[in-house]
Amino acid sequence: MSIMEYNGGSVIAMVGKDCVAIASDLRLGSQALGISSNFQRIFPVTDRVYVGLPGLATDVTTLRERFRYRVNMYTIKEEREIEPETFAHLVSSTLYQHRFGPYFIEPVMAGLSKTPSGGFKPFIAATDLIGCLNFAKDFVVAGTASAKLFGVAEGLWEPDLEAEDLFETISQTLLNAVDRDAYSGWGAIVHVITKDKIITRTLKGRMD
Amino acid sequence: MARRYDSRTTIFSPEGRLYQIEYAMEAISHAGTVLGVLAKDGVVLAAEKRVTGKLLDLSSAKEGGGYGGSGEKMFLLNSNVIGGVAGITSDANSLVNYARTVAQQHLLQYNDDIPVELLAQRLCDMKQGYTQFGGLRPFGVSLLYAGYDPHYHFQLYHSDPSGNYSGWKATCIGANNGTAQSLLKQEYKDDLGVEEAIGLVLRVMSKTMDSTTLGSEKLEFAVLTYDEAAKAPKAKIYKPAEIDALLRAEGLAKKDEDTEMK
Amino acid sequence: METSFALTGKGYVIVAADTTAIRSIVKMQIDQDKIKELSPHLLMAYSGEPGDTVQFAEYVERNIRLYQIRNLYPLRPAAAASWIRRSIAETLRTRNAYSVNLLLGGYDTSSHTPNLYWIDYMGTVVEVPFAAHGYGSYFALSLLDRYHDPEASLEEGLATLKRCIDEVSKRLVVDPGKYKVKVVDKDGIREVEI
Numbered sequence: 001m002s003i004m005e006y007n008g009g010s011v012i013a014m015v016g017k018d019c020v021a022i023a024s025d026l027r028l029g030s031q032a033l034g035i036s037s038n039f040q041r042i043f044p045v046t047d048r049v050y051v052g053l054p055g056l057a058t059d060v061t062t063l064r065e066r067f068r069y070r071v072n073m074y075t076i077k078e079e080r081e082i083e084p085e086t087f088a089h090l091v092s093s094t095l096y097q098h099r100f101g102p103y104f105i106e107p108v109m110a111g112l113s114k115t116p117s118g119g120f121k122p123f124i125a126a127t128d129l130i131g132c133l134n135f136a137k138d139f140v141v142a143g144t145a146s147a148k149l150f151g152v153a154e155g156l157w158e159p160d161l162e163a164e165d166l167f168e169t170i171s172q173t174l175l176n177a178v179d180r181d182a183y184s185g186w187g188a189i190v191h192v193i194t195k196d197k198i199i200t201r202t203l204k205g206r207m208d
Numbered sequence: 209m210a211r212r213y214d215s216r217t218t219i220f221s222p223e224g225r226l227y228q229i230e231y232a233m234e235a236i237s238h239a240g241t242v243l244g245v246l247a248k249d250g251v252v253l254a255a256e257k258r259v260t261g262k263l264l265d266l267s268s269a270k271e272g273g274g275y276g277g278s279g280e281k282m283f284l285l286n287s288n289v290i291g292g293v294a295g296i297t298s299d300a301n302s303l304v305n306y307a308r309t310v311a312q313q314h315l316l317q318y319n320d321d322i323p324v325e326l327l328a329q330r331l332c333d334m335k336q337g338y339t340q341f342g343g344l345r346p347f348g349v350s351l352l353y354a355g356y357d358p359h360y361h362f363q364l365y366h367s368d369p370s371g372n373y374s375g376w377k378a379t380c381i382g383a384n385n386g387t388a389q390s391l392l393k394q395e396y397k398d399d400l401g402v403e404e405a406i407g408l409v410l411r412v413m414s415k416t417m418d419s420t421t422l423g424s425e426k427l428e429f430a431v432l433t434y435d436e437a438a439k440a441p442k443a444k445i446y447k448p449a450e451i452d453a454l455l456r457a458e459g460l461a462k463k464d465e466d467t468e469m470k
Numbered sequence: 471m472e473t474s475f476a477l478t479g480k481g482y483v484i485v486a487a488d489t490t491a492i493r494s495i496v497k498m499q500i501d502q503d504k505i506k507e508l509s510p511h512l513l514m515a516y517s518g519e520p521g522d523t524v525q526f527a528e529y530v531e532r533n534i535r536l537y538q539i540r541n542l543y544p545l546r547p548a549a550a551a552s553w554i555r556r557s558i559a560e561t562l563r564t565r566n567a568y569s570v571n572l573l574l575g576g577y578d579t580s581s582h583t584p585n586l587y588w589i590d591y592m593g594t595v596v597e598v599p600f601a602a603h604g605y606g607s608y609f610a611l612s613l614l615d616r617y618h619d620p621e622a623s624l625e626e627g628l629a630t631l632k633r634c635i636d637e638v639s640k641r642l643v644v645d646p647g648k649y650k651v652k653v654v655d656k657d658g659i660r661e662v663e664i
Contacts, residue, residue, distance in 0.1 A: 007594065028596055033608065035588060036596040058593035062559050065319070069312045076284055076308055079268070101563055318545070319552035326541065358580060359543050 008183030010143025011052030016166035049111035054143035084111030095131035250402035255281035289355035324355030336371025473606030483575035488646030547576030559593030
């Protein structure tokens with residue numbers, strides 16, 4: 001039994017046309033025993049950057065609080081919001097600092113980064129538990145159902161999906177992948193980030 | 209007679225005074241005024257800038273990401289507290305940085321915004337340390353803290369180099385604070401709304417500031433209110449353009465004048 | 471292994487814990503109170519490594535009280551949960567890690583709502599409508615899934631709790647026997663007989 005699988009949970013992020021989506025399940029377990037069907041593991045960093053933290057639940061909370069601290073200090077001093085790429089590097093360096101005693105989390109990030117012309121470019125990234133960054137162009141997955149998520153995402157994803165289509169795609173990917181995983185599921189939540197707003201929806205899934 | 213007892217913070221004088229602290233307060237009395245007024249639905253802060261000039265690069269203040277101010281007198285300490293500083297600017301920057309760290313530490317421990325009085329206390333505990341241990345000189349800064357927390361709602365505190373703090377309905381630090389304080393005593397009423405408080409602050413500033421007319425090059429302004437929709441305190445440090453608009457609305461703007469400040 | 475339950479209802483939280491202190495095959499004590507009263511509106515049931523439990527529970531109790539004395543008002547349940555969690559999480563990767571599981575039940579006097587937090591020895595915190603620790607949880611949680619009502623009156627809540635206790639007595643090899651049951655609501659903390 002790996003410590004990464006103790007609490008369960010999975011996260012996925014996908015790129016669309018001028019939008020990104022990030023989704024996760026809501027299960028918190030103690031190995032096979034389910035404890036809560038309302039455990040949030042995706043958190044807003046700014047209006048345009050979200051981070052998903054699958055893995056050991058205590059580290060989910062610890063990392064979320066540490067990132068909030070560092071991003072608040074950044075925002076107050078820089079007098080501007082942090083960009084997704086910068087945040088990704090912040091995550092990576094924070095994790096590497098604990099290279100020989102790591103946090104048991106594999107973060108997934110999604111956001112919209114500002115281009116020099118003033119527009120927005122979709123951005124997703126993921127790291128492993130010691131901070132190795134992966135800047136994918138299509139989707140990133142992590143958690144106990146990551147292998148299943150890879151499979152379904154590879155099949156369903158296509159480039160340039162509009163916000164509503166991206167929502168459908170990521171929802172179906174997540175729901176079907178976690179149904180095959182014993183440690184993920186018990187509800188799901190999806191956030192679609194566009195330049196004007198963020199749409200958050202809770203999905204109705206199998207509660208077994 | 210004072211000379212033999214004033215070079216170290218760690219000793220009292222025979223009359224029982226700590227001269228270094230008094231000298232620090234003297235330094236502050238030469239700094240730009242900072243004025244604060246507590247209203248029933250908000251707190252208002254205004255400050256006179258001393259570092260001005262045509263060649264000063266204020267582009268970040270004009271375009272800034274919503275935090276306003278030129279970073280000389282007004283600082284956002286946490287999402288629920290604005291600090292106004294008077295005294296030695298570099299000491300002030302160090303204290304502001306400390307305050308911001310303390311507020312985030314509290315958030316990390318309690319998952320809650322730091323209560324305003326607690327933030328003032330932490331800073332004061334640190335300032336007091338510099339009057340008793342280590343032989344280092346005290347911070348030459350007085351601060352006004354304008355903040356909101358769910359327990360005591362809107363609050364205004366003042367702390368000085370000795371590490372002492374107190375809560376106020378209206379107060380003033382820096383140059384001409386005596387004049388401003390007596391003006392505030394006459395004109396302050398309990399139950400002021402934020403709009404009236406803004407007017408009061410600007411009127412008192414215009415009478416106590418060294419320069420003849422008010423304008424955004426000499427004035428920094430901030431207001432802390434509570435956003436009912438978001439259910440969270442809202443801290444706003446005004447950008448130069450917003451200050452000018454406010455002054456025009458209050459009828460205190462300077463008439464079209466000689467010196468181009470662009 | 472020590473069993474504890476807790477559930478929320480309309481304006482209250484019930485926290486129950488067994489009262490036995492067991493070492494190997496011997497019941498050393500049968501009237502131990504494993505529910506600490508951290509503040510006028512905050513209860514904490516603890517279980518886990520003997521020694522660590524009482525040490526940590528008293529450490530928490532004293533620090534929460536210190537905060538209250540220093541700052542004139544008590545910590546709200548959410549802030550207390552956060553502080554407790556941080557104390558556990560910070561020592562987790564050191565030699566002084568505490569192996570204690572907690573159920574934190576409180577009444578938030580500013581928002582007038584009951585709050586219940588499930589906290590494990592690693593510092594996992596989750597707010598739940600009902601919770602349990604120990605072997606008894608394997609029996610109680612499913613019963614609570616079925617019979618718990620967040621708007622139930624205190625009598626109904628106590629009846630649901632009794633179901634859990636009876637099930638554990640019936641099916642768990644080491645029947646704890648007696649339970650201490652405490653209730654926290656807007657009027658504070660009181661003990662009830664089940």
